[in-house]
Amino acid sequence: MSVGPDVLEELVQRVREAAPRLGRTRLVLIDGPSGSGKTTLADQLAEALPAQVVHMDDLYDGWNGMLAGVDRVGAQVLEPLADGHDGRYQRYDWYAGDYAEWHDVPRAPYLVVEGCGSGARRFGELTALLVWVEAPDDERLARTLARDGEGAEEHLRAWMAAERVVYETEGTAQRADVRLDGRGAIT
Structure with missing residues (x-):
């Protein structure tokens, strides 16, 4: 899911006008169910701002690791970053089933974190913009199976069921500053 130039411009403007709340960094969190288009949107924002992107998929420790990934980020x-230091995380290798190389996250004007659970309530005071992206379940499942393969169904x-519990508990969609549908339109 890509957003059009008007939506992208609006998101970029909102981020740039927001006060930095993560040290000197304006943090953008892009959350929503798997397969809804978060990664594509993060890539668009990263290019437009410019910003580094941290993908929650690199922080989950496998299919049962959503909450551990949130703790890790x-x-x-x-x-x-909130304490004025650079961040650093170790990427989880889904194929090896273990942690791999480290990635630096230097202090910068903008940072985008995308992925399921990234919009956790506890990060609210650090966030310049929380974006919620959603799409119908059947569309999301088709997109995700195309990405991860039929063997992952x-x-x-199970991940989709876990997401629903997390989002219900966190109230992420209701707290979002901007809500997008799976086609990139603001709802």
Whole structure:
């Protein structure tokens, strides 16, 4: 899901006009269910701002690791930046089933974090803009299976159930500053 130039311009303007709340950094969180278009939007914003992107997929420790990934982005990236230090995280290798290389997240004017659970309530005071992206379940499942392969369907269905619990508990969609549908339109 790509957003058009008007929507992208509006998002960029909102981020640039927001006060930095993560040290000197304006943090953009892009959350929503798997397959809704978060990564594509993050790439568009990263180019337009410009900003580094941290992908939550690199922080989950496998199919059951959503909440651990949220803890990890907080401890390894956001808390150090809030304290005036650079962040750093170790990427999870889904194929090896273990952690791999480290990635630096230097202090900068803008940072985009995208992925399921990234819009956790506890990051609210650090966030310049929280974007919620959603799409119909059947469309999301088709997109995600195309990306991850048919063998991942059982895992994806369990992940989708876990997402619903997290989003219900966190109230992420209701707290979002901007809500986008799976076609990139503001709702």
